[in-house]
Amino acid sequence: MKLKTSLFNQVYEFTSVKEVLAKANEEKSGDRLAGVAAETAAERVAAKVVLSHLTLEDIYKNPVVPYEEDEVTRVIYDDLNTTIYDEIKAWEVGNFREWILDENTTGDMIRRVSRGLTSEMVAAVTKLMSNLDLVYAAKKIKIKAHCNTTIGGENVLGIRLQPNHTTDNLDGIMISLMEGLSYGVGDAVIGLNPVNDTVENVMKVLKMFDAFKRKWKVPTQQCVLAHVTTQMEAIRKGAPSDLIFQSIAGSQKGNEAFGITADMLQEARELVLKQGTSTGPNVMYFETGQGSELSSDAHHGADQVTMEARCYGFAKRFKPFLVNTVVGFIGPEYLYDSKQVMRAGLEDHFMGKLTGIPMGVDACYTNHMKADQNDIENLAVLLTSAGCNYFMGIPAGDDIMLNYQCTGYHEAQTLRSLLGLKPIKEFADWMEEMGLLKEGKLTDRAGDASIFMK
Amino acid sequence: MSEASLRKIIEEVVKSYYAVNSEASPKMCTPLPMEIPSIDSDAIPDITKTTIESYFAVPFAENKDAYLNYKKSTPARVGIWRAGPRYTTETLLRFRADHAIAQDAVFTNVAEDFASNKGWVEVQTVIKEKDEYLTRPDLGRILDEHAVSTLKLNYSTPPKVLVYVSDGLSSIAVETNAYDTFKSIEMGLKAKGISVAQPFFLRYGRVPAMDHVSEIVGSEVTVVLIGERPGLATGESMSCYMIYRGKVGNNESLRTVVSNIHRNGTPAVEAGAYIADIIKRMLDEKKSGVDLKL
Numbered sequence: 001m002k003l004k005t006s007l008f009n010q011v012y013e014f015t016s017v018k019e020v021l022a023k024a025n026e027e028k029s030g031d032r033l034a035g036v037a038a039e040t041a042a043e044r045v046a047a048k049v050v051l052s053h054l055t056l057e058d059i060y061k062n063p064v065v066p067y068e069e070d071e072v073t074r075v076i077y078d079d080l081n082t083t084i085y086d087e088i089k090a091w092e093v094g095n096f097r098e099w100i101l102d103e104n105t106t107g108d109m110i111r112r113v114s115r116g117l118t119s120e121m122v123a124a125v126t127k128l129m130s131n132l133d134l135v136y137a138a139k140k141i142k143i144k145a146h147c148n149t150t151i152g153g154e155n156v157l158g159i160r161l162q163p164n165h166t167t168d169n170l171d172g173i174m175i176s177l178m179e180g181l182s183y184g185v186g187d188a189v190i191g192l193n194p195v196n197d198t199v200e201n202v203m204k205v206l207k208m209f210d211a212f213k214r215k216w217k218v219p220t221q222q223c224v225l226a227h228v229t230t231q232m233e234a235i236r237k238g239a240p241s242d243l244i245f246q247s248i249a250g251s252q253k254g255n256e257a258f259g260i261t262a263d264m265l266q267e268a269r270e271l272v273l274k275q276g277t278s279t280g281p282n283v284m285y286f287e288t289g290q291g292s293e294l295s296s297d298a299h300h301g302a303d304q305v306t307m308e309a310r311c312y313g314f315a316k317r318f319k320p321f322l323v324n325t326v327v328g329f330i331g332p333e334y335l336y337d338s339k340q341v342m343r344a345g346l347e348d349h350f351m352g353k354l355t356g357i358p359m360g361v362d363a364c365y366t367n368h369m370k371a372d373q374n375d376i377e378n379l380a381v382l383l384t385s386a387g388c389n390y391f392m393g394i395p396a397g398d399d400i401m402l403n404y405q406c407t408g409y410h411e412a413q414t415l416r417s418l419l420g421l422k423p424i425k426e427f428a429d430w431m432e433e434m435g436l437l438k439e440g441k442l443t444d445r446a447g448d449a450s451i452f453m454k
Numbered sequence: 455m456s457e458a459s460l461r462k463i464i465e466e467v468v469k470s471y472y473a474v475n476s477e478a479s480p481k482m483c484t485p486l487p488m489e490i491p492s493i494d495s496d497a498i499p500d501i502t503k504t505t506i507e508s509y510f511a512v513p514f515a516e517n518k519d520a521y522l523n524y525k526k527s528t529p530a531r532v533g534i535w536r537a538g539p540r541y542t543t544e545t546l547l548r549f550r551a552d553h554a555i556a557q558d559a560v561f562t563n564v565a566e567d568f569a570s571n572k573g574w575v576e577v578q579t580v581i582k583e584k585d586e587y588l589t590r591p592d593l594g595r596i597l598d599e600h601a602v603s604t605l606k607l608n609y610s611t612p613p614k615v616l617v618y619v620s621d622g623l624s625s626i627a628v629e630t631n632a633y634d635t636f637k638s639i640e641m642g643l644k645a646k647g648i649s650v651a652q653p654f655f656l657r658y659g660r661v662p663a664m665d666h667v668s669e670i671v672g673s674e675v676t677v678v679l680i681g682e683r684p685g686l687a688t689g690e691s692m693s694c695y696m697i698y699r700g701k702v703g704n705n706e707s708l709r710t711v712v713s714n715i716h717r718n719g720t721p722a723v724e725a726g727a728y729i730a731d732i733i734k735r736m737l738d739e740k741k742s743g744v745d746l747k748l
Binding site for chain 2: 029033163164165166167169171172173174175176178179195196197198199227229233256257258259295296297331332333336366367368372373394395396397398399400401402403404405408410413414417442444445446447448449450451453454
């Protein structure tokens with residue numbers, strides 16, 4: 001294993017695989033905050049050169065958090081297919097990148113190899129990819145999952161309907177729900193981020209969603225994104241939930257900050273399979289985001305791209321229906337500006353797909369970041385080209401509860417028509433039956449929530 | 455608002471709150487009416503004067519009355535219609551205006567006389583200026599030496615309940631809501647026979663600074679009223695974080711939070727009554743965060 005190289009006669013020497021991984025990252029304010037970023041642009045490239053010559057075995061032997069110390073590392077290593085890993089362990093990361101990009105390497109071939117990858121390997125190859133590489137490579141990898149309907153199908157773009165409200169007012173949630181559906185939003189999931197994380201509140205909202213879904217025969221799935229323990233208690237009390245949601249992190253300590261363990265998620269999954277309302281078998285929904293580990297001092301001196309990849313490795317065990325990075329939500333101390341958010345969005349989407357999970361992206365920004373709606377529209381077009389499973393849909397992209405901005409209802413049809421995509425099949429059929437969509441175009445009824453007000 | 459009239463409002467809200475909510479979460483309130491647009495024949499009307507709740511642009515709504523009725527219940531941008539699949543020009547420009555004002559608000563500091571006007575002491579974290587504050591959350595958790603010695607001196611007897619105020623990411627939120635919320639908490643707790651220590655103001659503070667504060671002061675329950683990062687045109691939103699026996703490095707999941715405290719979310723006075731309830735529960739059950747099922 002060589003950790004030394006030179007560029008223009010300047011020698012660069014690194015002390016560990018972890019340091020190489022961190023310094024090979026594209027620039028991120030979060031890596032600077034953690035004190036692990038490359039000092040100069042040249043050092044960054046030198047780290048990439050060294051990384052390109054590390055073998056997958058070198059990386060396997062050097063997880064950024066030791067197996068003995070960390071549950072996330074154990075989940076990833078215990079679930080690895082050792083036969084496939086043995087086939088590829090001699091590959092250098094640079095060759096691995098070229099193999100993924102080769103025209104003759106299909107998505108199925110990548111998905112098989114993916115079973116022999118640890119999250120550090122996934123992160124490593126990502127660090128050698130340009131933005132267009134990330135788009136091109138991700139596009140090859142289709143990951144489907146089934147809850148009540150199937151997400152991730154060919155030429156399908158799903159959207160999560162996020163009808164958040166500042167006080168969880170039921171009428172306020174309902175009008176956003178109705179209007180979103182009329183724009184073709186909500187095929188991925190109808191999912192509310194509640195203000196009040198109480199069992200009673202979760203039950204109330206789920207029952208309302210369920211009644212509406214039944215009345216109008218909407219083919220989709222529903223979820224209230226409270227803490228996993230709150231949702232579990234609600235389900236035990238009979239709340240009609242199709243999915244269980246939880247935010248997850250790339251280390252045990254990070255998960256402890258969220259108040260969760262792997263066992264707890266396993267128990268949640270078994271509970272929803274036994275007492276939930278969905279067909280399955282994919283009944284979990286996870287959210288992640290670069291920098292969340294550092295924000296709870298749970299990054300173990302590793303960079304934020306590697307820690308993010310580990311979230312996906314951890315998520316994979318629970319056979320999720322939805323996983324999305326909330327890229328840009330966490331703020332300028334982790335992703336400083338639009339350039340860094342766009343890079344992170346493309347990285348996260350590719351890493352999720354390479355890990356083998358059905359990846360979506362909440363393309364978003366906060367008001368203390370140097371980014372605006374134009375940037376997020378750019379990112380949405382790039383990610384749609386990359387075959388992203390789903391985005392968020394919010395009235396005009398303005399989340400009045402979480403106080404951030406992301407993709408709006410109007411982006412759904414725009415992105416679909418621009419790139420020749422459709423909603424999830426059953427949902428598209430439902431839109432046609434409801435007279436909202438005709439020959440791939442929105443009708444005059446689309447955008448009128450009051451068609452549901454009777 | 456005068457001290458006396460604020461006191462009267464708090465008393466009424468607290469009274470009605472306890473009449474209908476024994477253990478309940480805050481109920482929905484009707485947004486306050488905004489100013490009426492001024493008419494100036496030489497100028498294009500101010501697009502931000504129209505409330506989102508009253509803006510309606512769906513041309514042939516199947517059930518307009520019901521639509522308008524639903525719209526009253528949310529400040530979400532619904533009923534806005536479209537230009538092809540895209541936003542109408544008015545929606546687009548209104549969004550840009552609201553984003554512009556929020557961004558401008560982030561970079562404003564809490565007024566220098568904010569604390570002294572209320573008779574509160576002002577202290578600071580080790581952060582020196584705004585840009586450092588935005589990119590170094592690690593430093594926004596640590597009080598500087600002067601703050602440590604000031605708090606040690608002022609709270610020589612560890613209080614049962616300490617409520618303090620910090621700027622966070624919105625100066626406007628704190629300037630608008632913190633005082634009323636504090637007064638309401640104080641009164642709510644007084645009704646339960648619990649006294650609250652004198653508050654102070656922490657400049658350039660992040661939420662976990664409350665753990666450092668807890669250790670310095672030794673309070674049983676520590677509560678911070680802190681500005682949230684602004685949403686579109688809602689720079690006024692404040693959060694309240696609470697912890698039982700906070701310690702530096704404790705898990706985020708041990709905090710209990712009440713968010714969206716502003717006039718269109720949970721109004722300050724009502725939030726204060728709710729927070730006082732939670733504080734009482736924390737003292738009774740000796741826990742907070744995910745351990746405390748509300």
